[in-house]
Amino acid sequence: MRLxxxxxxxxxxxxxxxxxxxxxxxxxxxxxxxxxxAIDNPALKLVLFENPGADERINHLGVEAQSQHELDEAxxxxxxxxxxxxxxxxxxxxxxxxxxxxxxxxxGINWEWYRITDDQPxxxxxxxx
Numbered sequence: 001m002r003l004x005x006x007x008x009x010x011x012x013x014x015x016x017x018x019x020x021x022x023x024x025x026x027x028x029x030x031x032x033x034x035x036x037x038a039i040d041n042p043a044l045k046l047v048l049f050e051n052p053g054a055d056e057r058i059n060h061l062g063v064e065a066q067s068q069h070e071l072d073e074a075x076x077x078x079x080x081x082x083x084x085x086x087x088x089x090x091x092x093x094x095x096x097x098x099x100x101x102x103x104x105x106x107x108g109i110n111w112e113w114y115r116i117t118d119d120q121p122x123x124x125x126x127x128x129x
Contacts, residue, residue, distance in 0.1 A: 001070060002038075004062030004112065006047040008054035015048050029119075031095050062112035068099065071115040075101050078113070085110075090117065 009015040016035050020026055023046070028038040033050040045064050065071040078084040078101060085102035092098075100114035 001066065002043040002045050002064045004045040004047060004064055004114075006049065006059040006062065008051040008057055008059050009048050010050075010052040012048060012050035015050075019046060019048070029095060034095060058109060060110040060112055062114060065113065065115040068115055071099060071101075071113060074113045078103055092118075096120075 007015075012033060012035060016027060016030070019037060023037060023039050023044075025037055025039050027035045029036050035048045037044070037046040039046060045062070047059070049059050051059070063074070065074065075084065075087065083103045085104060087101045089099045090097055091100070096116045097118035098114045098116050100112055103111045103113070105111065
């Protein structure tokens with residue numbers, strides 16, 4: 001598993017430059033208004049959304065499962081705990097096709113548990129989380 005931090009940034013170019021230097025890594029994927037880093041050490045998926053007018057800098061938090069089994073276990077646990085939100089299967093957003101479940105913490109920060117099933121889908125949906 002890898003933690004995900006999705007941020008709203010004012011200037012994508014500046015943010016990509018900074019985070020490339022901070023983590024010593026280049027973006028895994030870069031699209032108009034969007035970039036993500038798949039960092040091994042520390043195990044982090046850093047997602048940047050160019051959204052200069054956002055009220056909050058945190059877009060959402062998440063956990064990337066490496067297998068469907070890991071995701072299924074998380075879905076079962078969140079459901080049993082009564083904190084499972086909307087489930088989405090084979091949905092394309094953030095420039096990837098994913099299976100996921102959402103949960104919202106008491107102060108409103110959304111958590112996404114997800115598994116990427118296609119990192120380069122033919123159909124691009126620019127709707128991002």
